[in-house]
Amino acid sequence: MRARNPLRSAGSWVLLLLIVVLVFAPFYWIGSSSFKTPPDVIKYPPSLFPPTWTLQNFQKLFASTDYPSYLTSSLFIALATTLITVTLATLAAYAIYRLEFPGRLTILRLMVGTYVFPSILLLIPLFQVMVQLGLINSLWSLVVANVTFTAPFSVWLMRAFLESIPLELEEAAAIDGAGFFQTLGLVILPLLRPGLATIAIYTFITVWTEFPFASQFIIDDAKRPLPVGLAAIIGQYQIDWGLLAAGAVFMALPVVILFAFVGRYFVEGLTTGALKE
Amino acid sequence: MGNRINFVLVVLLLGGFALAQVDVRLWHMEQPPHRVDRVQELIDAFNAANPDIEVVQEVQNWGDVIPKALSAVRARVQPDILFAIPDFTLTMKATGAVQPVTELANNLHQQHGFLDAAIDPYSYQDEVWAVPLYGMVQSLWYRKDVLAEAGIEPPTTWEELLAAAEALTTEDRYGIGIPGSKSLYADQVIYNFMITAGAKTIFNDDGSIRFDTPETVRAFQYYHDLFQFSPPDSVSWIWGDAEAAFASGRVPMIIQFTTITTFDQQTEDLPANLGVVPIPAPAELGERGNIYYSNGAMVLTGDPAKKAAAEKFLAYLLEPDNYGRFLNMEPALFLPVTADGQEAESFWNDPLVVEYEDQVRTMVDNSAYGALFGFTTGQVFDGIGPISAQNLLSQVVQRVLVDGDSPEDAVTWGQAQMEAATR
Amino acid sequence: MRWRTSFLAYLLLAPLLIWLAVTIAVPVGYLVYLSFTDMGIFGTSATFSGLENFKDVLRSERFWQAGRNTLVWIVGNGLAQVTLAFAVARLLYRRSALTNFLQVWIILPWVVPGVAAVIIWRWMLSSIGIVNFGLEATRLVDSPVSFFAKPSIAMATTIAINSWRWFPLLAVILLAALRNIPSELREAAMVDGATENQTWWYIVLPLLRPVLYVLGLLGTLWSANIFDVIWLLTKGGPSGGTTTLPVYLYEEAFARFSLGTSAAGSVVMAVFVLGFVMLFLRYGWGRELGGRR
Secondary structure, eight states: OOOOOHHHHHHHHHHHHHHHHHHHHHHHHHHHHTTSOHHHHTOSSOOSSOSSOOOHHHHHHHHHSOHHHHHHHHHHHHHHHHHHHHHHHHHHHHHHHHOOOTTHHHHHHHHHGGGTSOHHHHHHHHHHHHHHTTOTTSHHHHHHHHHHHHHHHHHHHHHHHHHTSOHHHHHHHHHTTOOHHHHIIIIIHHHTHHHHHHHHHHHHHHHHHOOHHHHHHOOSGGGOOHHHHHHTTSOSSOOOHHHHHHHHHHHHHHHHHHHHHHHHHHHHHHHHTTTOO | OHHHHHHHHHHHHHHHHHHHOEEEEEEEOOOSHHHHHHHHHHHHHHHHHOTTEEEEEEEOOGGGHHHHHHHHHHTTOOOSEEEEOHHHHHHHHTTTOOBOOHHHHHHHHHHHOBOHHHHGGGEETTEEOSEEEEEEEOEEEEEHHHHHHTTOOOOOBHHHHHHHHHHHOBTTBOSOBOOOSSSHHHHHHHHHHHHHTTOOOOBOTTSOBOOOSHHHHHHHHHHHHHHTTSOGGGGGOOHHHHHHHHHHTSOSEEEESOOHHHHHHHOOOOGGGEEEEOOOBOTTTOOOOEEEEEEEEEEOOOOHHHHHHHHHHHHHHHSHHHHHHHHTTSTTTSBOSBHHHHHOHHHHTSHHHHHTHHHHHHHHHHGGGEEOTTOSSSOOOTTHHHHHHTTHHHHHHHHHHTSOOOHHHHHHHHHHHHHHHHO | OTTOSHHHHHHHHHHHHHHHIIIIIHHHHHHHHHHTBOOOSTTSOOOBOTTHHHHHHHHOHHHHHHHHHHHHHHHHHHHHHHHHHHHHHHHTOSOOHHHHHHHHHTTGGGGSOHHHHHHHHHHHHSTTSHHHHHHHHTTSOSSOOOTTSSHHHHHHHHHHHHHHHHHHHHHHHHHHHHHHSOHHHHHHHHHTTOOHHHHIIIIIHHHTHHHHHHHHHHHHHHHHHOOHHHHHHHTTOSTTTTOOHHHHHHHHHHTSOOHHHHHHHHHHHHHHHHHHHHHHHHHOSSOOTTOOO
């Protein structure tokens, strides 16, 4: 390895620092604002640190909103969607990228159709579909809608992971007399773990942040997931900025905790298999 | 024996109630938690007093209630009561789902005396389409100490307001904050100036548009002049931004429905430092006037029992003993729409209202001078739906402030857009 | 080999395809139906109106304006996100404790719901916000900058905020792809006298094609469909400067109350997007989406 140009190296550190600031500054701002007293929050000039620390925004958040109920709804929707998306996408990806059959490419291309129509307009007919399915105002309506928009991308993501598994392994299993589902369960799936983790996390977070479906299909306050439930604390005419900041902190916190545990696997998953040649 | 008969009676009665219990689903868009809680208190009391009726609230948000309500009507899962503002009522009415509430409104008028500005926007085609529940007016809010320091009297005319805005603008302060965004907020604020310029009516009696008038042009010219003293980012303001700028001390004057709650909670100032006056008017016209939003409730159920129950609930809300508690779900913002409501003890005894009584009095007084674009003549034309929903007034504002069009050109453009919307 | 039959393939695909049929094909079918009717407010009566809506849309200056804005939006987001993502991926390429930490946490903006991101950024960019304070305190500007004052500035700001949310995901995917390229390839080239830049340009980039291909295709589709961030930031203003096609279509349906036109517009938009997809699949830089080894 040749020595690097020190100037250049310094330049890239500065660039990295800039990008890091750009990415994380809003989080710092919201985090510190959530500990400020209401007058301090909107005081101009603003202060980078809370002049006086207070927990009142968080107390208000928990006193005035049904955070545990929003959290439960969000977790349910995200977990159920993830489970279904991973299952459906894995089966479909296996068929498309491992099996030869008529219409393979047509089906693959048709799935692009999911992303072709503006989803903001699909909301109206989808509402009618949900009523027909008896799902309106049920958390399942969100599971159904979210699977639709996460599964096709997950299928494409699975491609590289599947291709990294040598065909010979399956053939060997077949020669040993294993049936298809045995092969899938015992040979393929264990090797697909990084891929499964990747699409699981992708799906989970997409669903976690989803707003329009949740706002349209859920009618009852008690069933609202976090983004919709916490959006309600923003009054139309008045904004309690400290409360808003506290809400934003607690909206992100569960995912931050999740990421602290699995974030590494997500990135590793991408590194070991995703989208590679 | 007597006991037994009583027992049988009780069972029969309970059974009868259980069979006859009417469920009423209520959608409203007042989603901040303290408002939801207050509505729930009132519902609980109502349900307790009326064992045969069960009202439930389902809270929606203004941001996307239009597609949601239309979807719900289409799928026949609409609520029985839906809160509304006048142009939303018009949109919903087109689906055929809105039931007239004329008889109820007339009765309530007899009992409580609706303000004209509250009931008129819902009265057309020989029926009343929603029961007015709460009013909102805009006024000019200012910081007394800042104006006093600069030796400025609270402005009452356009000329004084412009001079004050100029005088109050300093190195790190802007004289006034008015919105230049494409938003309902900017629609409302410019309309205040249209009213005081004498351009409050935008429809002729035959339904054609009369927007392109010298009075309208004058209002937009004035808005343009005033905007020079407004913060640059007010070109994207909505309500909350104006309040934050006011509370932070960056601007000492804003035009807003209320700023009492924000002022009280997010500044360290005393109530006495918050000033409020009616929207100034051109000196030679002197016409007092301001925008008035009459918020009401539509009944969307055709089922006679449900409709009766829904109407009973709405009448209950307007009873003076309950009414103040209802309005004070957001104290010092929502104003009484009835004469006896304006006197109601339950309205004036809220702690925040007590503290800011002077300011709330001014707001209540302004109610008598309220108007809403498209609903000023007793005739209502369908075109106002798209005119409001597209924020055409504020789009004209943006042509003046952002594109640099002359007010004449911008207003001519607005006239053409409104004509297109009416077709 | 018995299971490598079409039957098995269809069986495996069936759940997903049925799912998509109900949740996409049915709604799309309904939209297409609406596009041939004169429905105004959703749920009101409608009659067949032939191709009228399509004529209206194609003749509408607003539609084409929105189309142009959409192109600017897609290209702007693409450039901003790819540049940032490449920079980050390259900077984090060398493994160290710091880069290992950053490659996980840099993805944080992506977990923030769009609604929250919009409010936070609006606040930070306002005249009482931290950004303007910083600019003024460092004497970079004399008076607060308005980040939404002109159509072009508003578009740039909106693109920046949207890119802030999305580029980290792109960066992490690119980084993953980079790490998959055996370092021997580059080292061998450098031994042969190639400069570092040349190895990136001639060796790394071609190897990244499949990744860029999928991201280019899907990123474009996703960008084209973004509604909430724009709507909440600007409502398509000022003066229509940020009205992209989804914003136009939403307004057509729920502000101008012409659902038929809106449906027709979305069909036209879908045709354009599909055209792009076809071109991409045919001439795209890289291999067929469904290609296999």
